[in-house]
Amino acid sequence: MGKKKDICVYFGNTISQHLMKEKKVVLITGGSSGIGYEAAVLLASRGHKVYAAARRLDRMESLKQYGIVPVSLDVTDPSSIKDCVKTVLEREGKIDVLVNNAGFGYFGPVETVSMEEARRQLEVNVFGLAQMCREVLPSMRARGSGRIVNISSVAGKTVLLYGGWYHVSKYSVEAFSDALRMEMKPFGVDVVMIEPGAIATPWGIIAADHLEESARGTAYEESAFREASIFRKAYGGNMLSSPSVIAKAIVRASESSCPKARYRRGMGSGMMLFLHWLLPAKWWDALVRRVCRIDL
DSSP, X not given: OHHHHHHHHHHHHHHHHHHTTSOOEEEEESTTSHHHHHHHHHHHHTTOEEEEEESOGGGGGGGGGGTOEEEEOOTTOHHHHHHHHHHHHHHHSOOSEEXXXXXXXXXXXXXXXXXXXXXXXXIIIIIHHHHHHHHHHHHHHHHTOEEEEXXXXXXXXXXXXXXXXXXXXXXXXXXXXXXXXXXXXXXXEXXXXXXXXXXXXXXXHHHHHHHHHHHTTSTTHHHHXXXXXXXXXXXXXXXXXXHXXXXXXXXXXXXXXXXXXXXXXXXXXXXXXXXXXHSOHHHHHHHHHXXXXXXX
């Protein structure tokens, strides 16, 4: 096993350079901002034909200057997913790489987050991702090659206070991707996960807004508002990792001849998982409460 891995690593760069001579067709969801936007630009700069998909086409107009093709997509609408994939396949005849980047974080106490919002969180982060995979798999299997890159999170292995439904969605992405990777191996289709840590995107501000919205006027208001304030300070500062860190990981996962099952990148990603593995559950809970300055 070790020798096989060494051979793979030894020849990896040479093979990757050879493959780069052939332009890859890449479809990336959530391409209108943040990680998706930067990954689309970086992939296009390396010679790939990139289709960036999102609900708001007007927010992707600037991508056209890089040769990127914006495509309309609502990952909660099965017909929109079908139309998006069909558009790319009809124009290019194939999709070499699907990057499932679309997603958002809805934070709030389990008791007060409505089941409608909980289902919406899963529709976007899990079922939309799964449906995108289902749509591209037949053509990838038929060609005997392809790659699916799912953007997971360290939140798929650790849990923060008031993040219940978001963590459920990311734990699901982890399990789904592991299962799909094993299923697709005989067909020559790779499934890779990117696990970002704390990245400077609008995610934290959106999560803070949702947290305050769901906790306002409830027994959780004081502590939830305190945590939301911490989110805003962290994501409004300059301490977090740049989205380019994850964009580069997406490029590596897309181009590598021998991709890893997981790429962990970004501030705190390694430390959070190490502490979560090391500490007993009660100690982890206490650490999270202390970080959030919450006495529960």
